[in-house]
Amino acid sequence: MLNSILVVGGGTAGWMTALYLSKKLNKKTKISLVESEDIGIIGVGEGSTPYLKHFFQELDIPEKEWMAACDATYKTGIQFDNWSTEPAFESYFHPFFNAFDKKPADMFFYNSGLRRRGFEADAHPEHYFTAAYMAKEKRSPVTPSKLEFDIDYAYHFDSVKLGQFMREKAKAQGVEHLIANIVSAKVASDSSIMSVQCDQGDVLTADFFVDCTGFASLLLQQTLKRPFDSYSQTLFNDAAVAIQTPHEAQQSAAPQTVSKALSAGWMWNIPLTTRWGNGYVYSSKYLDADAAEKELKRELDIPDDSDIKVKHLKMRVGRVSEHWYKNCVGIGLSQGFIEPLEATALMLVQFGIQNLTKVLNCEKVEVKQVVDYNNEMNRLFDGVKDYISVHYALNTRHDSEYWADCREKIKLTATVKDLIKSWDRGEDFEAELTKHHSELVYLRPSWYCILSGMGRFAHHLKHHPKAGPVHIAKEYCHRITNKHFPTLEV
Ligand SMILES: Cc1cc2nc3c(=O)[nH]c(=O)nc-3n(C[C@H](O)[C@H](O)[C@H](O)COP(=O)(O)OP(=O)(O)OC[C@H]3O[C@@H](n4cnc5c(N)ncnc54)[C@H](O)[C@@H]3O)c2cc1C
Known part of the structure; x- marks a missing residue:
């Protein structure tokens, strides 16, 4: 029975959840959201991954509308400055990829392979991806050209305004909005949540609860005592x-x-x-x-x-292992957080909401679906954490104890160690990526970009007659950028 869902918490995670469920749930379920005016929201988090574009597309909300309301700008990637001290690699760009990149990216992978094996070749990611050119030349990733493929890009936005925008949309879709401080929850003998208690005495009941209470994790961690696995041995920033x-x-x-x-x-x-x-x-x-x-x-x-x-x-960095427990699921900071280096938090929120909706739309929810949901959320969190950890592990800075400890003391998973080892030894990196495919959230181009971008190469290089001619890649990316992507308006 799913007659009612109560979302507890009205930050970005809460309103994204309420909005998505109100649009995508194929059952007649009453959706309410309760939030505290006294506690407020975290109010930071201004960058996204390209998945946010798909989120709004799924909800039929045009860019023109939400971007204007949230002071949003386009994002074609992230520029990393001063993470590496390797000459020529003091800065690199982690781009969002598109189908134009196919040819130059192949040259990049090839040149990176040569370079890893000690040959001279240009293997700087900045030269091989159109998104890097768009950033450098201040171009909009939205092209007037009629292309046969989509261009992936992301956004920057005012996080407070994004929450407010989604709130108004969700309310227009029929979501009930309540203001109250929740002080406790009543738990049944089978450990499911029966109701939450407001400080003014009201009791709110529902068939299903979504904990979006941020780092407080009022339901999932405080009430249901789901354990939290810290990432602090791997990610030092707190x-x-x-x-x-x-x-x-x-x-x-x-x-x-x-x-x-x-x-x-x-x-x-x-x-x-x-x-x-x-x-x-x-x-x-x-x-x-x-x-x-x-x-x-x-x-x-x-x-x-x-x-x-x-x-x-x-910041509390880590995750719960049971994101969904009984009739409660945690979405957002309540389920975990990975520091924002790749701006992945709302992407994980989105994956959580989409996966949840798929299961709730089934005739009956089986235990196995909940187990699969939790395994998948753990895989996503751990996969993002692994990729982030590499930024720290590969740094070559010598200006503080912090950077030395990041290099020497952080706990890396066997997967990450295998990938770095294979890279350093000039072994078959493709085979290593394929071997670990199921654990990786970041795909092949991102791994090449970080390892090459940090200049993880030997210093004494031999000449190689077949190194890919970088000027061809540069000219190509430049031409594509000029032809298809207009200059950004002020
Ligand atoms: C420094 C930093 C930078 C970040 N940068 C990015 C980024 O670039 N990109 C990105 O995707 N993410 C980023 N994030 C993460 C992002 O801010 C969050 O994932 C996002 O805002 C969602 O937060 P939330 O809704 O889970 O929690 P919150 O915003 O904290 O909302 C919690 C809600 O629960 C309510 N609440 C709590 N307790 C109670 C109670 N007892 N009773 C009633 N209501 C209650 C609060 O009032 C609030 O409405 C960043 C985070 C930090 C810390």
Whole structure:
């Protein structure tokens, strides 16, 4: 019986869930969302992966509408600055891929292979992907050309406005919106949730509960005691400080996130239509909050004594292993979080909601479906964590204990170790990727981009007569970019 669903929490995860369920559930189920006005939302998280584009497409919400409401801009990838000190690899671009890249990318894979085996060849990812050119030349990834394929790209947005936009859409779809502080939940003898109790005395019942209460994880972790597996041995960062700065007038920004390594973490720089979002994600073991704020302000040219608004945050990095337990599923920060280096949190939210909807739309929910759901969410979280961990493991910075520890002390999975070993030894990297295919969330081009982009190569190189001619790839990417992708408007 699924007559009613209560979403607890009204951050981005809560409203994405309520909106999607109200549109995609094929049953006549009443959907309500309760949120606290006193606690508020986390209010950061301004970058996406290309999956968000598909989310809005599935809901028939045009870009024109939601992007305008959320000060959103396009994103064609992430530029990583100062993660590596290898000459010529101090900066690299992790692009979103499209079908135009097929030929130059093949040359890139080939050249990377040569370079790994000690031959001279240009293996810098920046030269082989059209998205990198779009970023450099400030192009829109939306092309007026009639193509036979879709161009993948992502967005930057104001996270508060995104939540508000989805709230209005969800309410228009019939979602009931309640305001209350939930103080406890009543659990039945079979460990399912019967109701939640509001501080003013009201009791809210439902057949199914979605815990979107953020890091509090009120239902899944606090009430149902689902254990949390920390990633802190692998990902050291556990804090962040965020500052918004004004936009330069009359100047469009490049459609990219910049992620710049600092003394004990990295700084993000995100362009919105109305302002910049900036922040420093760091490890509190190596840097205190005051020092992090000072370092960020220095990077942004903000005087120490400025009264600009600064937001400090703590992050709990890891995941539960049972995202769905009895009649409760956790979506968003309540189920886990991986630091935002590749801006993956809303992508995991989206996967969780889509998978949940598929199961709830079945005639009857079998235990196996819940087990499969949990296994898949664990695979996704762990796969993203593995890819993120490589950014730290491969760093070559020598300016702080933090970076040395990231290189030497972080716990890597056997999969990641195998991939790096195969790469370093010049072995069959393709075979290694295929062997681990089922565990990998990031696919082949991303692995090549990070390993090549960090300059993970031997130094003394021999000449190879068959190295791919990079100028051909550069000319091709340049021509495609100019032909199909218009200059971004201010
Ligand atoms: C520094 C940082 C940077 C990030 N950057 C990115 C990024 O670039 N891209 C990305 O995809 N993600 C990013 N994220 C993650 C992103 O912010 C979150 O995944 C997203 O905002 C969803 O949060 P949420 O809805 O789960 O939680 P929250 O926003 O915390 O919402 C929790 C909701 O639960 C309610 N609530 C809590 N307790 C109660 C209670 N007792 N009673 C009633 N209501 C309650 C709150 O009022 C609120 O409405 C970032 C996170 C951090 C920390």
